[in-house]
Amino acid sequence: MAGKGRRSVLALALAVIIAFSWVPSGVQASSTINQLQQKQSQLKKQQEATAAKLKQLKADKAKQQEYKSTLDTQVQTVQSQIDTLNDQVAALDADIKEKESQIAEKQKSIDANIEQLKQRVRAIYLLGESSQLEMILGAQDVTDFLDKTELVRSISQHDQQVIQTLKTDMASIKTQKEQIEQNRQSVAQAKKELDTKNSELSGLLAESSRVLTEISANVVSTNSENNRLAAERKKVDAEVDQWYKEYYASIKDNNKDNQASGGYVSKGQFAWPLPGYTKITAYWGDNRGHKGIDIAGSGVYGKPIVAADNGKVILAVQSGWGGGYGLCAYIDHGGGYSTRYGHMSKIIVKTGDVVKKGQTIGYVGSTGDSTGPHLHFEIRVNGVAQNPMKWFS
Numbered sequence: 001m002a003g004k005g006r007r008s009v010l011a012l013a014l015a016v017i018i019a020f021s022w023v024p025s026g027v028q029a030s031s032t033i034n035q036l037q038q039k040q041s042q043l044k045k046q047q048e049a050t051a052a053k054l055k056q057l058k059a060d061k062a063k064q065q066e067y068k069s070t071l072d073t074q075v076q077t078v079q080s081q082i083d084t085l086n087d088q089v090a091a092l093d094a095d096i097k098e099k100e101s102q103i104a105e106k107q108k109s110i111d112a113n114i115e116q117l118k119q120r121v122r123a124i125y126l127l128g129e130s131s132q133l134e135m136i137l138g139a140q141d142v143t144d145f146l147d148k149t150e151l152v153r154s155i156s157q158h159d160q161q162v163i164q165t166l167k168t169d170m171a172s173i174k175t176q177k178e179q180i181e182q183n184r185q186s187v188a189q190a191k192k193e194l195d196t197k198n199s200e201l202s203g204l205l206a207e208s209s210r211v212l213t214e215i216s217a218n219v220v221s222t223n224s225e226n227n228r229l230a231a232e233r234k235k236v237d238a239e240v241d242q243w244y245k246e247y248y249a250s251i252k253d254n255n256k257d258n259q260a261s262g263g264y265v266s267k268g269q270f271a272w273p274l275p276g277y278t279k280i281t282a283y284w285g286d287n288r289g290h291k292g293i294d295i296a297g298s299g300v301y302g303k304p305i306v307a308a309d310n311g312k313v314i315l316a317v318q319s320g321w322g323g324g325y326g327l328c329a330y331i332d333h334g335g336g337y338s339t340r341y342g343h344m345s346k347i348i349v350k351t352g353d354v355v356k357k358g359q360t361i362g363y364v365g366s367t368g369d370s371t372g373p374h375l376h377f378e379i380r381v382n383g384v385a386q387n388p389m390k391w392f393s
Helices: 001-019 031-058 061-127 131-137 142-216 218-253 256-261
Strands: 279-282 293-296 304-306 309-316 327-334 337-347 361-365 375-381 383-388
Touching: 061 337, 131 304, 218 309, 218 383, 256 309, 256 327, 327 361
Parallel strands: none
Antiparallel strands: 279 293, 293 375, 304 361, 309 327, 327 337, 337 361, 337 375, 375 383
């Protein structure tokens, strides 16, 4: 009987430890998906208003310049819609990832609580059917009797709390899985809308080009504008060359362990910077003295641009004209190699970031001195522009 009493006390102690080791887990979730959807709705209304104005202006040949300006406004609106859809897809993907992480954490809690309940059942079995009653009736005095009665009651209440928490967590996981499925459907719909918007954009750009040709029918005027743009580009390119010269001079004596490139030394084997698009609309060294290549194609606006090699972002122009190249990024790959990416609609890296080969750094746009969506891409060796087509692996 004494052995049974010791076993009962030991089993009850085990039950107490198991019962009161439970700690509830927290939940956190937030996103800007609704805001992005509201922005998309506003852009749609703006697009409809501009479309009505375009219809009126197109019929009036005397207002071709105004028609062209309105076309450009519509192009910008559609580009903003594409940007917003891309942001929406990214937000939905992030929300899916967050919910999957929360589900994984809840599952750990559920598994732990189930294991705890299993141990409690085992402890109850070890106690036997009448051991708790024997323990209470064997109290030394009234105080001891009340303490033991309260302990048994507390353990029972805690078991109920653990079971209720299990039910709540399981219901929460079910809800989150349903939300994930809804988000995946929203992502599919957003990508479908992206295809439609890219088609719209291609049509608008074609019409804009046609109108520009009509407006620029005067050959003398056109040549004058081309000469002006060529002179401006030459000036900008000279400034960029000087920037690179000063950059390499600044790190020459202070670049131990290739810190300027994030510790990486390139072997000169570069990946194509715009996956899925291979059409080159301007080559290196053309009659403008082009310093890189321009990559474009139907529906290219808003498509991801990737780092051509491992390295460190030495400059990310996040706003403004960017010397005619709009939003652009410069990456040092070590070994004297660097790359430049121009005319982006959005940059998602910042100066000082270390990036991996193939990592998305931004999206195709038409910022700066650009006649349409494309990527201006350069490869430089010790700051001197080289023909990029020689360096792709």
